[in-house]
Amino acid sequence: EAQVTQNPRYLITVTGKKLTVTCSQNMNHEYMSWYRQDPGLGLRQIYYSMNVEVTDKGDVPEGYKVSRKEKRNFPLILESPSPNQTSLYFCASTPVASTYNEQFFGPGTRLTVL
Amino acid sequence: GENVEQHPSTLSVQEGDSAVIKCTYSDSASNYFPWYKQELGKRPQLIIDIRSNVGEKKDQRIAVTLNKTAKHFSLHITETQPEDSAVYFCAASFSGGYNKLIFGAGTRLAVHP
16 A cells, blocks of 8 residues: 555653654655644645755754655654654655645654653 | 745534635745645645646535635635535645645634534
8 A cells, every 4th residue: 555654653752852753655756755733833844855865954944854865764853852843743755856746644743742 | 935824724614505715825936736634633635736827626526716816726615514524724836945835824624514
């Protein structure tokens, strides 16, 4: 089944404890991105990757890191999480880096930072 | 920066009524406008999209209209059903980045039987 997966789905952690949220797609998509969803703010892009080893900042990159060593995986790293990073996170992928492509979202990761 | 404004933030209708959600965008070079539906606890999924060379697009009970001059676009849902209850996000392409979408804040639609 073609899909985007994320792990973990739920995570409660404490300030400063490094964490990684994994994202994987099995559709051979080139373009992947991370969003955070907050009430009243919609979906805001954190980072994106146009292909392997090519990543760039989105609109809210502060406090996050990403890597793209393989086409299928695009992990989101929080080196020192803070309470303002409590949010619902979505990974998304599209076949190519073209404006007109549908974005396929993962199931989401709900992160709480205490 | 570029942004997309979406109204209303909440919308409540009776089953069978129509629902309209409106969005305004700021990037005059935007040329792609998708709408995503997010059911409670689920991921956003594309329901309809429109490109800038088209003024209207329809798919069964849903339609999207685009006014490029005024820089706004709308989602129309006719004969609403309880399963239409969800959060709807509009988005506009951003000319400064590949595949970059700017999303609106979302509209929570409740359809009451």
